[in-house]
Amino acid sequence: MVRTIVCAKQVYNVEGLKVDPKTRSLITERVDRKISDFDKNALEEALLIREKHGGSVTVVTLGPPTASDAAKDALKMGADDAYVIGSADTEQLDARATSDMLAAAIRRIGEFDLVICGDASIDMYSGQVGPRLAERLGIPQVSHVKKVTVSGSVVTAERDLEEADETVEAPMPVLLTVTKEINEPRIPTISMIIKASKKTVKTLDAGEPGAPFATSVKVLKALAPMTERRREAVEGKPAEIAESLARQLLREGAVEG
């Protein structure tokens, strides 16, 4: 029996984002939100572990009321329980506040054997919440995991590092962060969706009223980078274009002569 907690973040679908060329800022209107990709892998891995060893899968997500959609999606995939930790403005939360809130919430939920997070969220990609949460919970972590086996109370995990694959053994409770190579998240079937519709998303307060979680990192500005390009039109007949372009690229050293 393995009691697993999965942390999932609701993010914008970054593939649908556009930039306003005048203000250089992000256009988020009409962009859908979803569970961050690797967090879905985390949930899938928790479900696979439950299928093999029994136990439970509890999903925790943080955020505004829209985050309950992410929690519902997790129930559709097969999570036993899903909690939304209320927070008015998740955009202002940094990894410090996020991990502190998650740690407080997880302690309230109860005992666990495993915590699984995605390697990083696809929007901020800082990869800080998982390891910080492990530190806060006082447990070891194994990050960048692409393969997991559970045997008794020991987890063996293969880590995908830049220079090597590293296999690590860790006693439970332990926190894992997983990569997208670890599995292919299931797509809920109609019967899974019907089953999930009988469950409700639970809400949870992480902190004490009036005591906000401290943040450290503040975003001063976030703008699309501008690269000034020459935007020179190369015109003529195709053969002339090719000739002058090749000569110009050789002249300026873009191509070695």
Added chain:
Amino acid sequence: MTASGSNVWVFSERADVTLELLGKGRELADGLGASLCALVLGTALEHEADTLASYGADKVFLVENQALQNTLPEPFAEAIGKLASQYGPQILLIGGTRRGRDIAARVAAKLETGVITDCVALGLDEKRMLVADRPSYGGILVSTEICTTRPQIATVPPRAFEQAAPRQGQRGQVIRADVDLAPPKTRVVKIAPKEVRGVGLEDASVIVSAGRGVAKKEDLRILQELASELGGELGCSSPLAEDLKWLPLERLVGLTGRKVKPKLYVACGISGQVQHITGMRGSRTVVAINTDPEAPIFQQSDYCVKGDLYEIVPLLTEAFRRIRQK
């Protein structure tokens, strides 16, 4: 606690990255009028500590402990956290490898501070606080961030900055620091080094990239010939790798693929959505070939060819061959 004010500390488990951090760390330390310290953690690393002392570190803290035999995040974070609590650095730069980012996170949690990750630019503001630029939303935005608590921790990806040069006639001091560390709960049972691949897209000096303007998979040959003529590599935009699967993901340039910086990037039949631009923005010279005169790629190009890639690309290959033979 020794009040040492505004020191800059650097740490990476990789010696080459530590030298890069010393290069950037020197600039910051000079800006603060502070000293620059490198941390060396592990077993049998005296030689490395000596090297760093001659590459610009004013002080090198050397911690040798059996708990640091493998680069596991818990003991490394414990060692750095204890030293930082004792000496109170203002800035801590950590090499942004996968291991380094894990360590940074745990150190920050211990010290109740924050980490700005993947910093591509670092500087001091008017209050002499560290301010850093990092990509967000997969590189669509560059976010300027500040860490308001101390130490201000930042992770810096490998190869983001030049390595420090040896300092003539100046040697830093190597200080052995004894730190009590708990034995790690995790155990490394196997390390399988990865095979080094051939030239990846990140290292290519020329990339010829294909988009939806290429009608059939077989036609990629036309682009491959240009790439081969220029000693370059073939790349593509996301539809070709993710939807049509004409090319493997390792050739995908963009938000969900590689971030490249060749000397020459030739975008053939690529419309130029921001998700693609994110991957090729670092290119020195960009050529776009597209039949659609309104394609956004032309806004992001140095040379704009409003024409048919099926006509232009083979002629371009031939032109290079002819001119370079002379």
